[in-house]
Amino acid sequence: MEGTSKLEFPESFLSFLKANGLDPSIYAGGNSIPRYVRLKPGFENAVQQIESDINCKLDEVKWLPGFYSIPPHVHIARSKAYQQGMMYGIDAASGAAVSALGISPGDHVLDLCAAPGAKLCMMLDLLGDKGSATGVDVARHRLAACRTLLQKYGLGQRSRLFLADGTIFSVPPTTNLTYEPCLDCHEDTFKQWTSRRPYKERKQEAKARKNSVLPHNGQPEIIFYGQSSGVIGLKKKELYRPLDKNDYAFCGYDKVLVDAECTHDGSIKHIQKFEQWGWTTLERRVLDAERTDISLASLQLNLLRNGFRLLKEAGTLVYSTCRCNDQFDACPKRRCGRSVPC
Numbered sequence: 001m002e003g004t005s006k007l008e009f010p011e012s013f014l015s016f017l018k019a020n021g022l023d024p025s026i027y028a029g030g031n032s033i034p035r036y037v038r039l040k041p042g043f044e045n046a047v048q049q050i051e052s053d054i055n056c057k058l059d060e061v062k063w064l065p066g067f068y069s070i071p072p073h074v075h076i077a078r079s080k081a082y083q084q085g086m087m088y089g090i091d092a093a094s095g096a097a098v099s100a101l102g103i104s105p106g107d108h109v110l111d112l113c114a115a116p117g118a119k120l121c122m123m124l125d126l127l128g129d130k131g132s133a134t135g136v137d138v139a140r141h142r143l144a145a146c147r148t149l150l151q152k153y154g155l156g157q158r159s160r161l162f163l164a165d166g167t168i169f170s171v172p173p174t175t176n177l178t179y180e181p182c183l184d185c186h187e188d189t190f191k192q193w194t195s196r197r198p199y200k201e202r203k204q205e206a207k208a209r210k211n212s213v214l215p216h217n218g219q220p221e222i223i224f225y226g227q228s229s230g231v232i233g234l235k236k237k238e239l240y241r242p243l244d245k246n247d248y249a250f251c252g253y254d255k256v257l258v259d260a261e262c263t264h265d266g267s268i269k270h271i272q273k274f275e276q277w278g279w280t281t282l283e284r285r286v287l288d289a290e291r292t293d294i295s296l297a298s299l300q301l302n303l304l305r306n307g308f309r310l311l312k313e314a315g316t317l318v319y320s321t322c323r324c325n326d327q328f329d330a331c332p333k334r335r336c337g338r339s340v341p342c
Helices: 011-019 024-032 044-054 092-100 118-127 140-152 199-211 245-251 268-277 279-287 289-309
Strands: 035-039 067-070 087-089 108-111 132-137 159-163 221-225 253-259 311-320
Touching: 035 044, 035 092, 035 118, 067 092, 087 118, 092 118, 092 253, 092 311, 108 118, 118 132, 118 140, 118 253, 132 140, 140 159, 140 221, 245 311, 253 289, 289 311
Parallel strands: 108 132, 108 253, 132 159, 253 311
Antiparallel strands: 035 067, 035 087, 159 221
């Protein structure tokens, strides 16, 4: 690989590339791939100010409103524009998936693989002051980062975040349901969300973080909800009220995004990260044939099935992934690619 890339890939990965007809030199081009930012609505006229702040030109992405590309070496985290919430980083492919949903103010939107949260920010920007966005993820620490992002940009009012398995998640949008009074229920109602928790609850959360496990019995755990998300005033039995499968056609989500996990073997930027993460991790995550061929394809399929189950009649679902497995026979048209609705 001399002269093509500074990365010294292990033989197992080189063999993997050769078997799939890929030239290792493609990863040398990673340093020329641009990064992307999205301007928050209301800051469209601040382009020159932002360019001066980050000391580079914002190149407008014509096919994706609000998006701009910047050189890969430019870091925005310390800029005033970023710290003041004028823009946030989000990959163009993720933005395209959200755009394909066709979100309108008043929609109730579900992101089944929400962390680290940039897609949710864009959804809430598009919703404005109507509707709601629900984010689901299996990783507590990534969901906490998602919560931080929503709060940073002041977008948490109409959002809910659930720690849950996206393949079995079943909580409908609260604002779409009419609840009967819970006469025999003595539970306290959900009050305004606060980061302060009783000692016992904080201890349980710390233990869960250490063990990296989902809540017991597969029960979703709401870790954040906004003032206008429809949660305040509900009891737990009301929030997690089970619905018959046919009820989701009327009480489900208007828009569902399933941005499913993939093998990452087609992502130049992602593969380059393994230089820091370690090549052993690369072999486990990318080259593990059993995970690639069986478990990952099953996960993608089950996320898609559940997303469709939670979709309201005449709603829109977008399935997005960088790569489906070749054995993914459930894809009716056998089409796989970035931001391709199924």
